Amino acid sequence: MYPEGVRADGLPAVLSDPVRLAALAASGQIGSGPERVFDDLARLAASVTGCGIAAITFVGEHRTFWKSVPHLPFGGFEAWQNAVGESFCYFPVGMGGPFIVEDAADDPRTAGHPAIGPWGVGAWAGFPIESPDGYAIGSMCVIDAAPRAWKAEDLDTLALLTRAVSNEVNHRVSLETARVALRVAQDALTQSAELARSLQESLLPPVLRPVPGVDSAARYLPASGEVSVVGDFYDLFQARGPWWTAVLGDVCGKGTDAAKVTALARYTLRADAGEHLSPAVVLDRLNTAMLAQRAPRFLTAVQVTFRTTQAGIAGRVCLAGHPPALLRRADGRVQQLGASGMLLGVFERVELDDVRFRLGPGDLLLLYTDGACEARPDPDGPRPPRPIFDEDALARALGETHGLDAAATVDRLATVLAEYHGGFASDDTALLAIRATVR
Structure with missing residues (x-):
């Protein structure tokens, strides 16, 4: 060079x-x-x-x-x-x-x-x-x-x-053009809100990197009300050789402290995922890094390391204080995936376990933050009170998307959530779907 x-x-x-x-x-x-x-x-x-x-x-x-x-x-x-x-x-x-x-x-x-x-x-x-x-x-x-x-x-x-x-x-460098455009285009109040949202989006990849043999898509759904920087994040990148890593996390709280922890998590995960193919090991190292740097917030995360095979996708998933992943089979059956593990950034020793999985052609794996399973109707809306949109409701909604590709699946779930809470989202939501394609 x-x-x-x-x-x-x-x-x-x-x-x-x-x-x-x-x-x-x-x-x-x-x-x-x-x-x-x-x-x-x-x-x-x-x-x-x-x-x-x-x-x-x-x-x-x-x-x-x-x-x-x-x-x-x-x-x-x-x-x-x-x-x-x-x-x-x-x-x-x-x-x-x-x-x-x-x-x-x-x-x-x-x-x-x-x-x-x-x-x-x-x-x-x-x-x-x-x-x-x-x-x-x-x-x-x-x-x-x-x-x-x-x-x-x-x-x-x-x-x-x-x-x-x-x-x-x-x-x-990659964000500079967008930041300049925002500074020029907005007045002082709007500019402040847009810069906060820009920082949130800067913590997420604007486009998922294509993975051969895999159909993937992600959506970030902001909460209603005042714009602020929160800690929901996701990423999809090549770890090593044929192995890829998908990760989705949720940092406690909002504002600059949450953004700092989100950035630390993404940098550390990308640095360590290429050295360790076990998600449990990588998340354990993230916990150590958070404690060493006295991270001001804790986080929950789900990480998946996978590769494509002749039969579809084979991989491992680890939960760190995070809701279980959902596996949608090609025929619409839905099951939870992952062993419950401890959240990160609080305890020196965390108990984390990898769970192996396989996806056949048409099978889809959904990662999500708790905004997708804790949706509440607008309390000031015209509709009568309804129960929380919980994990069972999310699983049913996912089952109804069978036959859809990754992008259409996350779009449909986003629509379902919006219809349920009537346009007033109480929490930010991140969705990441990985689907094995038909060879």
Whole structure:
């Protein structure tokens, strides 16, 4: 990907790669000031590794731009940058991978480097921040004042946090056009509501990635009333090789705290699902990450890992304090799927179990949040009181959709729910359907 060699000033030639520089410019981070989301990740990196300094920087051709250096007060954009050769931040960019130094003064790669004294570098560890195309545009690092041998678990955590930084930056790029349009199009009151909804939608994939041999669809149904950011989310992505992961969750509460936990959950699940094909293991690791980062909200989730077979779909499902999945057979029979498990973000040890399942041609698996099984009629509506639309009602409604594809199924369920509550939804609802196609 990168040209080999060094520049005339002795620094890696990749720093001047025009494609890399274009990716850096597209990130929108040059000239941006500190933000809490990045500061939180940097502080977490320092806390986990026991280092006095953690930093997130973006590396240009001749200058390094500081994004987060929590131990220093922000001195303005001009002050928060330096010549690219005056820090170690270019090393991960030049290498396209981690750069780990246990004794900066003694290591032949860094001995005599001008950054050692000003930054008090005894030991240094950093990973590259990458664009969607894999170009290294910056680095996240921690600095210890004394030489040290880095623990493998500390480096694993730093790598995970760096991926979270990359995901945050890249996700912002994809949303920038929509955000600009919203800022221009709405007046102050409408703009506030739309931005809240935009943030909610930014936590959901706008379009599900196609899976060969699988028909999938998802819908997010917002609650009625004041627009706010809530914690319902879903995702569908390739985990590893032929294996795919579908996940749907519900974070307790609303607002920015819920959004932060939702983002943490999506980043962690995507990072870990490729390493562990057991949903129970992945959700357990998410629980550990939530506790380590002192997540302000707990969540429930259902995760499915599956692959296509000659007979349809084979996979495993795990429930973490979440309502059971519903399996609709091609003939309309509906059954619950999953073993009850503990919610995430509260207890250090959680009991979670995988349950295996198979889908034949035409069979469909439905994941949903509790808004779909706790729908209530509008209390101020003209209709007489009716019981809650519970899990049994949802199962009956799903059974009546047999023969429909995934998109038509979630659309029909959305209509059923809207008709039941009379247009006043008391809670947000997310629906995700996965159907085995006929070969």
